[in-house]
Amino acid sequence: MTTEARTINEALAAFEHGQYKTVITLLTGQTDLSPEGLRVLGNAYVFSGHFEQAEEPLERSSRAGDAEGMVEYGNLLRLTGRLAEASTHFMEVTPKLSGELFLRAQRWWGTVDFLAGRTEMGLQRCEIAWHGYMALGDDELIGRVTQTIAQMHLTAGDLNRAGQLYQEAIRRLPLTDQPIFRISALGGLAEVQISLGEVKEARKTLDSTQEALQFTDSLKSHVHILSVEAEYYRLFGDQEKYTKILHELQSVVEDLQDFESSTWTAASLADLYSLRGDHSLAMETLYELAPEGHHPLVIATRGMLLRRRRLYGAAIEALQEALDSPRLESRAQLRSLLHLADAQAKNGDTEGAGTSLKLAMEGLLSARDLILYSPDITELSDLAQHALLEPDLSPYMEVLLGKLAVLMGRDSVPDNTALHLRIQTLGRAAVFKNGEEIKLSLQGSVLTLVYLALNPSSTRKELEATLYPDREGKTAGDYFRAVFRELRVKLGQEVLWMDGSPKSPHYRIGPGVHVDLDTEHLREALRSGDTARALSLYRGPFLPDSKMESDWVDDTREELRRSLSAELRSKLQKARDDGDLRRALLLANQSLKLDPGDLDMLETRVAVARLVASPQDLARYVVELQRQMS
Structure with a gap:
């Protein structure tokens, strides 16, 4: 056996046990690495989270005709957000592949399609891979593709299916050999549990990820779990820990260069700074940290930042642009609709605000991950109050706030x-x-x-x-x-x-x-x-x-x-003083539900209605006042 062959065998053994730094140490500096050696080195860089360093060896391995190198180079393009390049690459190389590598290519190609907004095609490709792995009968490979499909269902908001698939993946994935896949599945399961408001279960799952992280030095796995921990603390009341984790993520993702992690961290940090009133820092962080300024999540976040700065016209434009993108995932869609409705209402577009808010509430009422939106609904309390006063919107908002009260009560x-x-x-x-x-x-x-x-x-x-x-x-x-x-x-x-x-x-x-x-x-x-x-x-x-x-x-x-x-x-008095007579009328109607015979309020309603109500409503209010007076 040649020296290079022995070195590659040592590197492969270290790779299988998740020791990626050891692999990099063994292979870096080796001259004339074979296509296989280049691919192992590139994958070690990918799994450790150093995507920029991974590109050269993986591209060379792919061009040299290493079949696995072709697949993993396409995966690297996906991870760095170059979805069009990745799609073209898989279109070219997949017909040349067979066996497990063909199935792996379908898995990554499907993920590319899903991220690009081609949801059905993405799921279809991953299901092809899943059926193929089932036929091969390899538990670990079945677990890996199951975890990928679970992530798609989580992103699409199908929490029940995602939870079932993550549980199945965890059952099949080992703890010690290649632990990054088990860590990914555990992190995904914790995301599902957080989304369902299952606080104790999520905490238990997150604690178990710490045990698994001891078996690998993967920066990518570390970042994934940090982001889930951050969401846990954001929703369940520890803002100090949430802020601390986001700052830790900021320092790590700049080295990691993972497209999705960088985008999420940029949006989350910008959101945090904006809520604190640091508007300039929020916008600066968003565009300095996000790898793609035209990503729909970045555009949606920009719209939210502009709304908080009371630049309602610009906010509406950004939020509508984000909502038009098929790449905007379901949670960001509903958040964007809520913030769009608020911006439209404050910009004088009452009809547009009502339409946007109704769409948001219809989506929220069917959402299993309702608790994720509680910070937005709390922030947009004026919008919630407006909905409660509107006859067409109040049935939705009453049910919505009731559901949230149950969830938040359980969490406390x-x-x-x-x-x-x-x-x-x-x-x-x-x-x-x-x-x-x-x-x-x-x-x-x-x-x-x-x-x-x-x-x-x-x-x-x-x-x-x-x-x-x-x-x-x-x-x-x-x-x-x-x-x-x-x-x-x-x-x-x-x-x-x-x-x-x-x-x-x-x-x-x-x-x-x-x-x-x-x-x-x-x-x-x-x-x-x-x-x-x-x-x-x-x-x-x-x-x-x-x-x-x-x-x-x-x-x-x-x-x-x-x-x-x-x-x-x-x-009501404040609304009249501010000249918001339509709101004053809604408040008068709400007050009369408590005491229909309140003569002073009946007179106030008629006085306000003379200025803003339709002739039919005014006539009805006058009749009710006269009936009470008689």
Whole structure:
């Protein structure tokens, strides 16, 4: 065996174990490397994340006729974002290939088509590769192409299918030999779990990637997991860690030269700087770090940055340009529609804003990854409030905000919580235990649970006097015992806790129970002036079906109604002062839903309607006012 052959064998052994730096050390400086040696060296550069250094050896290997070198050179063109070149290359070389290399070429060619917006063709090519690998019966190769198809389904928003495929890929991919493929599948599964709001599952998967990363020095794998970690912290409330990871990514991707990672990092950092008000730095970072200034994600991000600078005309132009591109992936499409609707509304195009917002909400309501959009909906609270006030849009937005409230409530549950209760009191009474509705037969059960959530450490006498004063003596005691028993039987022994003396115990919700109460969320929204969230939470009066003769229930019901009414009146007056009379009219209509007989508000609505409403609506408002006055 020649010296070169021995060196290449050593390099191949190191390559199979993910030790790419060792491969580069062994082969760099070798003169007259064979096409096989050039290909091994080039692949080591690719897998370690040094794409620029990979180009020369892979191109030479491909031109020298090394079949595997041809395939991997095409893959390098894909990784560096040169999709047209990659497509042309695969068109030329794939007919010359056979066996596993033909299947591998179909896999990478399909990925090129998918990234270029030819979604169906991309999936079709990858499925050809998948069927071919199934026929070969090689578990690891099946796992690799399964991971690629899973990534396509994730990008397209089909989270269920993506999750199933990632699980299948992980089952087939080894931990120690070529661990980068298992790491990629684990990272993809974590992305799916994050998108579904499965916080604990995502954290567990991300922790397992750290074990796999110990078996390789691949910079590309490291960057992939960092980007998933960043998204985890962005959504689940640790902005400091999110910022730190983005800055780490910025320093790494400049060396990595991975097209997709660089584009994502550029857009994410620019978005972060823009939200902080560093608008110049945001635009500078976007165009310095992104490898392609005309990429649709870069254009969409530019539109969002311009909207935040109140350059609405330019923002609309950029966002519409991005939305016209078939290369803009589904998540960026929905984000762009939301920001476009806001820019159109603030630019005076009410009709265009309504159309864009309706398209966005229709997409969001069917999206399994709804939680990913919560930061945008929070940022665009004015837009959400506008939608809640519009008769044609409010049904969509109410459902949307309700779904988000459930997701974000689930995400906020502490890790050490044994039991999660979500209690609905506005519009109807309902209790959900770990996401499942529990039917309670006694009205006093929900009432007692709510009171203890708001007033911990209450005595039995206080509960009886406040919640069921119509019952006295033994009757009240018997009823309380029945309530106590039902709550513990149906929700668990830990739901109610007693402390103090045995003769005069104090009752409270158990320490291992997390209570998510809509009443408290409503009060919080009103305190912060978040009218959109308050309207979405207020689905009707507090405990409307309660037959208990409780002053506390009546007082709480009236307090919440009055507080929301006062918030609407305040926002209505501000809208009139600002000259936004159409918004003032919408707020008047919303206020009258709370109190249809409010004469002052009926008169205000007519006064505003005379200036902005259609003749038909004005006539209807006048009739309703006259009916109330008579």
